[in-house]
Amino acid sequence: MLAVLQADLLKVKRKWFWLLVFLGPFGVISLQIVNYGVRYDYLLKQQPDIWAGVIENVNMFVCPALLLGITILASQIATIEHHQSSWKQLLSLPVSRLTVFSSKFITLLIMLFVSSTLLFIGTVLLGVGLKFGWTFPAVAILKNSFFPLLAALPVLAIQTWLSITFKNQAVSLTIGILGTMVGMTAYNAPDWFIWGWPLLSEKHEPIWFVTFGIIVGMAIVICGMIDFNKRDVK
Incomplete structure (x- = not known):
């Protein structure tokens, strides 16, 4: 597993993907x-509570940036294998298909974790730059930076699954972009609409979205792994 993960990280290192990881939080803070x-x-x-105001305003753009980032990154990472027609070569190695699938998912998760870390740093620097002082609510900023990612794990799992399954990335990109567009305003969407979970709406406590995000995300990953294990990938 570690060897496959290292290989995937090496592949994305040679691409422009890390620039996108940086541009997401940079764009949110710039706005x-x-x-x-x-x-x-x-x-x-x-908002008399100046730091709460900063967190609230940053949060408005986290969901669309995160969902769009997931869609693009998942598609591009799968495209590496599709364009090079290297699936058969990769799957002929002495590693299980389950390992290959989970490695793609973990690679994406690592990149998004880095992006969320940059968002945390950027939020702090934004407040300090606005002369709000260094006494900032670290826990609240951490939640605002990482809770949307945890709530978006089902979306990440679906986009990974679709991007790997379909060589034509129009399928995964269309679903991801439509989900992002609807998810941006899905404050009153039903609970089953996972693209609305990263909004952390007031319908539930944030921990509700995080908990179900992790549970449903892992369930979809397992389903994707089972499907990938049985599918004839070209």
């Missing part, structure tokens, strides 16, 4: 720099 630059006084009046 808030502009937002506060234009509406500084108004935003402070709207």
